[in-house]
Amino acid sequence: MxxxxxxxxxxAEELEGLSYYEMIARLGLLSFNSQGCKPMDLIxxxxxxxxxxxxxxVGCGTGGTAAHLAEMTGASVYGLDLSPExxxxxxxxxxSSPARQRLSFSVGDASELRHExxxxxxxxxxxxxxxxxxxxxxxxxxxLKPGGLLALAEMMKDSGVSRKADARILAAEASYSDLVxxxxxxxxxxxxxxxxxxxxxxDVRIRERFVEPDLRETARSLGGWRExxxxxxxxxxxxxxxxxxxxxxxxxxxxxxxxxRSRSTARYVFQGLITGRKPA
Numbered sequence: 001m002x003x004x005x006x007x008x009x010x011x012a013e014e015l016e017g018l019s020y021y022e023m024i025a026r027l028g029l030l031s032f033n034s035q036g037c038k039p040m041d042l043i044x045x046x047x048x049x050x051x052x053x054x055x056x057x058v059g060c061g062t063g064g065t066a067a068h069l070a071e072m073t074g075a076s077v078y079g080l081d082l083s084p085e086x087x088x089x090x091x092x093x094x095x096s097s098p099a100r101q102r103l104s105f106s107v108g109d110a111s112e113l114r115h116e117x118x119x120x121x122x123x124x125x126x127x128x129x130x131x132x133x134x135x136x137x138x139x140x141x142x143x144l145k146p147g148g149l150l151a152l153a154e155m156m157k158d159s160g161v162s163r164k165a166d167a168r169i170l171a172a173e174a175s176y177s178d179l180v181x182x183x184x185x186x187x188x189x190x191x192x193x194x195x196x197x198x199x200x201x202x203d204v205r206i207r208e209r210f211v212e213p214d215l216r217e218t219a220r221s222l223g224g225w226r227e228x229x230x231x232x233x234x235x236x237x238x239x240x241x242x243x244x245x246x247x248x249x250x251x252x253x254x255x256x257x258x259x260x261r262s263r264s265t266a267r268y269v270f271q272g273l274i275t276g277r278k279p280a
Contacts, residue, residue, distance in 0.1 A: 059128025
């Protein structure tokens, strides 16, 4: 969930020197996750996560959903993120969580996991697989226990995307890649299924296709229209104060228009949950 206090108190000067992902971590923003903890709640069900479970959350960001998972189930949860700023904030969050003894966050690369073989009951990716290569899925398979669950809470493309819409989506992907400094690509459902099967997972299926919340739902999740106004005003102040931040916000906004808001393209892009199991 967006940390509104952190957002409205940020200064342009402190943000300009950060990378885009470090910046959104500092602001308490979620890059694409409009579903909050809904995917994690379903993962608890499909992964049968209990207090005896060990869970790796890849792309944990600032730790909100990882903390939610540990607090809800009592599981031991390990968060991994490439952003030092995200991990710093996640550790701050963990320190004040009632589940702090069961939360651990570290900086790391999803394609170079340093965990032991057969270490986790469940591995979760959260809005990070669009940066990953197929080698990462092989690593997830390695660190899962036999019978363990891989759950991808991710953005993906419908396999029936039209050529015209796909051209616009690919252009948005290139723009976002430029903004964040990493290759960003939305696989289709079939591509995800193929990558998981190739990595050794079985029973690969799409469990949920989430519906984007409307403006009223978004306002409710942020605490009401007054908070929407505070966020909008703070964003405008940052954009006026800094041409660098103005360019970033505009570029990110155009990408999200294509992927989330413009019906001609967004109809082919959705947030979903895919699962697969490591053979027992």
